[in-house]
Amino acid sequence: MESFELHCHVGVGPEVSGEALVTDDNFSARYDLDRIKGIFSRPQHKLAGQSYIDKILVFNTAKGGVASAWMLYEMASRKIAPRAILFNSVNPILAQGGALADMALCDRFEEGDVTQLIQTGDRVTVNPELGLVTVERD
Amino acid sequence: MNEIDIPSCANNSACITCNFLPIQNNTGMLLKEEEKAMLNGDMGEPRRWAMEHMIRVGRFFDAEDFVAVSQAHIMADTESLGEAGVEFLEKMAASPRDQRRVRIPMITDPRGIDFCHYKRLKQTDLMANLEQRTIDAFEAMGILMTNTCINYQTIMPPVRGEHLAFGDTGVVIYCNSVLGAYSNFEGGPSALAAGLTGRTPRYALHLDENRRATKRYRIIHQPESLSDWGALGAMVGTRAGSYWEVPVIEGIERQPGSDEMKHMGAAMASFGSIPLFHIVGITPEAPSLEAICDPAMLDTEIIGEQDFESFFARYGGKGDKLDVVVFSAPQLSIIEMQSIADLLDGKKIHKDTALLAVTSPVVAADARRMGITERIESSGALVLEGMCFYQSYAREMGEANGWKRLMSNSAKLVNIIGGYGYQPTLSSMENCVASAIAGEVV
Numbered sequence: 001m002e003s004f005e006l007h008c009h010v011g012v013g014p015e016v017s018g019e020a021l022v023t024d025d026n027f028s029a030r031y032d033l034d035r036i037k038g039i040f041s042r043p044q045h046k047l048a049g050q051s052y053i054d055k056i057l058v059f060n061t062a063k064g065g066v067a068s069a070w071m072l073y074e075m076a077s078r079k080i081a082p083r084a085i086l087f088n089s090v091n092p093i094l095a096q097g098g099a100l101a102d103m104a105l106c107d108r109f110e111e112g113d114v115t116q117l118i119q120t121g122d123r124v125t126v127n128p129e130l131g132l133v134t135v136e137r138d
Numbered sequence: 139m140n141e142i143d144i145p146s147c148a149n150n151s152a153c154i155t156c157n158f159l160p161i162q163n164n165t166g167m168l169l170k171e172e173e174k175a176m177l178n179g180d181m182g183e184p185r186r187w188a189m190e191h192m193i194r195v196g197r198f199f200d201a202e203d204f205v206a207v208s209q210a211h212i213m214a215d216t217e218s219l220g221e222a223g224v225e226f227l228e229k230m231a232a233s234p235r236d237q238r239r240v241r242i243p244m245i246t247d248p249r250g251i252d253f254c255h256y257k258r259l260k261q262t263d264l265m266a267n268l269e270q271r272t273i274d275a276f277e278a279m280g281i282l283m284t285n286t287c288i289n290y291q292t293i294m295p296p297v298r299g300e301h302l303a304f305g306d307t308g309v310v311i312y313c314n315s316v317l318g319a320y321s322n323f324e325g326g327p328s329a330l331a332a333g334l335t336g337r338t339p340r341y342a343l344h345l346d347e348n349r350r351a352t353k354r355y356r357i358i359h360q361p362e363s364l365s366d367w368g369a370l371g372a373m374v375g376t377r378a379g380s381y382w383e384v385p386v387i388e389g390i391e392r393q394p395g396s397d398e399m400k401h402m403g404a405a406m407a408s409f410g411s412i413p414l415f416h417i418v419g420i421t422p423e424a425p426s427l428e429a430i431c432d433p434a435m436l437d438t439e440i441i442g443e444q445d446f447e448s449f450f451a452r453y454g455g456k457g458d459k460l461d462v463v464v465f466s467a468p469q470l471s472i473i474e475m476q477s478i479a480d481l482l483d484g485k486k487i488h489k490d491t492a493l494l495a496v497t498s499p500v501v502a503a504d505a506r507r508m509g510i511t512e513r514i515e516s517s518g519a520l521v522l523e524g525m526c527f528y529q530s531y532a533r534e535m536g537e538a539n540g541w542k543r544l545m546s547n548s549a550k551l552v553n554i555i556g557g558y559g560y561q562p563t564l565s566s567m568e569n570c571v572a573s574a575i576a577g578e579v580v
Contacts, residue, residue: 012194026379026411030218030528031557042557061380063411065554066305067529069325070218077222091381091411092195092342093325099194100327 002137006117008086011106011128012098018083020122022058023047024115027085027094029068029075038080056124057082060115062091072097084126086114086133104128167196167339168203176335182237184230188331195328196339205301205340210240210333211289212281213247213305214326215529216268224271231275238279240333245284245293246276247306248469248526255522260538265531281333285524286498287468290317291396293500298422301344303332307413308404308468308550314414316399318422320344323381323413342381343413349423351386351416351431353378359443360391363566364401364474367394368549369449371402373441375410386416386430393420397471404468405549453552453564455579459490461541463574465567466496466527467551475505479513481571486517488577492539493519496527519574527551532558545570545579
């Protein structure tokens with residue numbers, strides 16, 4: 001088993017662990033999700049059809065509107081939500097949403113493109129307070 | 139100003155957000171005396187929550203301090219809020235009056251329901267109830283229910299250099315770019331926090347150094363229709379692709395109007411999360427290219443006729459049965475309402491096709507007074523006010539009404555609506571109306 005650490009900017013939310021679901025695509029809770037079923041619903045999204053529940057999601061950046069700020073809170077309240085979201089670079093809306101939802105959310109990785117550094121299926125621990133992400137891979 | 143440590147949340151029964159972990163010390167943000175008082179809870183729990191929330195965000199983006207803002211604009215449709223979000227607002231609204239009232243003028247983005255028409259749209263009483271609870275909470279906080287995403291056309295356009303906390307990405311990009319105001323994208327919680335405190339963390343577009351152009355585009359095909367302007371915004375947004383990029387556009391040969399800038403900005407923000415653009419010789423911060431960048435440092439990307447054609451081709455459907463035409467996102471100006479009325483005069487839309495024209499309460503009142511609404515609705519179309527289609531339980535409306543093929547002249551709307559189960563077609567207003575009459579995409 002391989003294990004390594006990634007370093008990012010200080011984020012928001014608690015320390016969490018989970019299984020990674022990774023894409024180099026971008027993210028909006030409004031545009032891309034069926035929040036009732038807990039799946040990516042926009043046909044053009046690279047994760048279309050996949051469940052995001054309890055996953056550590058990894059994207060390139062955020063896109064679109066301001067709704068995601070409320071939506072993360074609403075999703076977390078029903079426990080049909082990811083455990084954490086990691087980005088190369090995030091916009092204020094998702095950071096604000098993570099802050100309200102108390103959902104782990106981080107960006108700006110020192111080691112480079114996080115969508116390449118983490119692979120789907122990796123076991124990931126995110127510590128936003130330290131800006132530290134630990135990755136375990138079989 | 140003194141740098142202070144942030145106290146732990148008491149996490150007692152007065153805490154609105156009892157699921158929050160206490161914020162850690164050493165935020166690094168400089169707080170003025172009044173800001174410290176708000177954070178300490180001396181001015182009530184809502185303002186304490188607001189400061190704590192904004193410090194979390196400010197810390198994320200390395201804000202050194204707060205900036206005073208003069209207006210706030212909140213996006214909080216109930217589809218986004220859900221039961222959890224509405225309860226959050228209700229708890230805040232239940233605070234004593236002197237603690238819950240916003241401190242600066244604060245207005246609302248479109249709601250999810252037009253109470254006059256929600257049953258016709260097959261929205262449910264549950265949705266309407268959630269909407270009413272939200273309105274009651276906002277009114278208790280002193281928020282003005284303007285229900286609009288075109289406040290820069292209808293309510294109080296910001297002044298150049300004014301610092302704001304605006305929600306709705308289309309509002310923010312217009313006010314930053316066209317009017318020269320200073321606002322980040324403020325999601326509902328952060329806009330509310332700004333309204334309660336009169337502050338927002340000073341980061342990103344509140345700092346002049348972040349407003350300089352980082353991407354350069356030259357247009358060699360001139361946009362004509364509103365959908366063309368939206369397409370241009372979409373292409374620039376897609377290419378620039380990040381909140382932290384600032385596109386500058388050259389080559390636009392005529393002075394665009396407010397509705398054209400509205401569609402372009404809304405699409406750019408939607409496709410690329412872009413909060414600010416410059417057009418050389420047109421927008422206020424770009425009297426020249428040199429004023430907003432070092433031209434030698436930026437490569438120029440060309441956008442031409444083929445790019446426009448390719449963009450529109452992504453949203454096809456010609457010959458398909460047409461279920462619904464939607465003019466929305468952003469809400470329609472009185473000029474756009476008049477244009478739709480002119481196109482529909484004396485005509486009837488197809489019996490199996492719906493046409494929705496969505497506008498703000500202010501414009502709706504004017505349109506009724508001027509007879510424009512009657513002219514539109516005589517065709518079988520429907521004028522809706524105070525809502526926006528995609529913020530109005532679009533998935534449920536689509537399923538309840540059997541709507542799949544949707545046509546619009548809004549690039550922003552066709553970008554969003556695919557995720558709600560629709561098949562979108564983008565075309566000009568004229569073609570949208572002609573298609574609604576024919577009952578198929580022409």
